[in-house]
Amino acid sequence: MIVISTETASSRSSARSQYMEFAKLRSAARYNLATSGIESFPIRELPVRHEELEITGPSFYGYQPLQQRLAEHCNVAENCVAPAIGTSLANHLALAATTDPGDEILIEDPTYELITSTARFLGLAVRTFARRFEDGYRIDPDEVRRRLTPRTRLVVFCNLHNPSGVMEGEAAISAVGEICRQAGVRMMVDEVYLDAAFEQKPRSAFHIAPDVAIVTSSLTKAYGLSGLRCGWVVGLPEVIERVWRINDLFGAVPPHTAELLSVVAFDHLDRPRERARNILMRNRPALEGFLRSRDDLEVVAAPHGTTAFPRLTRGSGDELFSILQRDYEASIVPGRFFGDPRHFRIGIGGDPQMTAEGLRRLGLALDQLRK
Ligand SMILES: Cc1ncc(COP(=O)(O)O)c(C=O)c1O
Numbered sequence: 001m002i003v004i005s006t007e008t009a010s011s012r013s014s015a016r017s018q019y020m021e022f023a024k025l026r027s028a029a030r031y032n033l034a035t036s037g038i039e040s041f042p043i044r045e046l047p048v049r050h051e052e053l054e055i056t057g058p059s060f061y062g063y064q065p066l067q068q069r070l071a072e073h074c075n076v077a078e079n080c081v082a083p084a085i086g087t088s089l090a091n092h093l094a095l096a097a098t099t100d101p102g103d104e105i106l107i108e109d110p111t112y113e114l115i116t117s118t119a120r121f122l123g124l125a126v127r128t129f130a131r132r133f134e135d136g137y138r139i140d141p142d143e144v145r146r147r148l149t150p151r152t153r154l155v156v157f158c159n160l161h162n163p164s165g166v167m168e169g170e171a172a173i174s175a176v177g178e179i180c181r182q183a184g185v186r187m188m189v190d191e192v193y194l195d196a197a198f199e200q201k202p203r204s205a206f207h208i209a210p211d212v213a214i215v216t217s218s219l220t221k222a223y224g225l226s227g228l229r230c231g232w233v234v235g236l237p238e239v240i241e242r243v244w245r246i247n248d249l250f251g252a253v254p255p256h257t258a259e260l261l262s263v264v265a266f267d268h269l270d271r272p273r274e275r276a277r278n279i280l281m282r283n284r285p286a287l288e289g290f291l292r293s294r295d296d297l298e299v300v301a302a303p304h305g306t307t308a309f310p311r312l313t314r315g316s317g318d319e320l321f322s323i324l325q326r327d328y329e330a331s332i333v334p335g336r337f338f339g340d341p342r343h344f345r346i347g348i349g350g351d352p353q354m355t356a357e358g359l360r361r362l363g364l365a366l367d368q369l370r371k
Pocket residue numbers: 036085086087088089112158162190192217218219220221226231
């Protein structure tokens with residue numbers, strides 16, 4: 001679905017995110033298939049020494065030990081990365097550092113609603129390019145080219161894609177990078193799910209098109225470390241310089257205790273990574289088997305992700321959600337939050353036993369929806 005409207009937010013003070021309100025207030029369930037990341041990694045599994053923690057520390061334009069870990073993790077120079085409070089603030093900063101009110105961004109559809117809401121909050125006009133179910137949610141670079149206008153400043157997409165979990169390959173990213181280069185615009189890529197594609201080891205868009213790419217990510221989704229809020233923006237030094245300055249207007253400095261814990265997490269990242277791999281190695285085949293067994297669902301396979309976005313042959317994602325909540329103590333995300341009510345998003349980053357039982361209950365709810 002292409003949204004032609006290029007509206008900007010009419011009122012900044014009334015800004016809100018329907019999706020975030022749903023995620024925070026309505027999605028919790030005993031059998032929770034609504035979350036998109038790996039379930040929380042417990043602090044007791046990291047070698048954290050209480051005496052090494054502190055409340056306040058030398059954090060000005062970065063806390064040097066964390067800055068070094070971020071640069072190493074992203075394989076970039078230290079002046080090409082700035083920390084942020086999660087990918088959430090990273091996205092906000094990246095948008096703010098590369099646009100001015102009235103500019104237009106060209107963003108994939110469907111996408112993660114918060115990016116669009118944030119763009120509107122920043123006074124940007126939002127135009128979309130389609131990622132179609134029929135095309136396996138792959139990016140069509142020609143479509144991106146056709147949808148650019150003289151006002152476009154930024155092309156935006158997520159890799160892996162949320163909601164479908166599809167991984168976009170280097171060829172398409174490089175082609176979009178070239179289109180951006182020719183048009184004199186930048187390309188912002190939210191890579192918060194990319195590290196969940198363990199076996200593939202996909203390269204970051206920054207390494208594919210460093211002159212035009214701005215990349216955002218965090219330790220949230222692929223490692224189950226959401227509470228650290230350890231996010232970052234990667235880009236050319238002049239973009240990162242802007243990010244530091246704009247960040248002064250937000251939190252100014254991050255919570256230092258979280259910075260110290262983030263350093264410990266980076267130094268032992270193999271632990272949450274292995275745990276995530278074990279969870280997904282069990283849940284991915286379980287989901288695949290489940291989807292194969294249903295003739296009332298159509299789906300684009302996403303073997304590397306933590307989510308899938310099936311289409312119902314009858315009924316809506318909202319109806320399915322109501323049945324799951326009412327009768328099965330389970331939840332998914334209705335597709336309405338991604339602009340397509342016939343779909344629902346399912347997440348497989350949770351405990352394998354819980355996920356297996358959640359899938360069984362989802363099957364029962366789907367049977368009920370069919371009646
Ligand atoms: C595409 C995308 N970007 C960013 C976020 C937020 O990430 P973080 O927890 O790092 O702020 C989410 C959360 O669902 C997401 O799906």
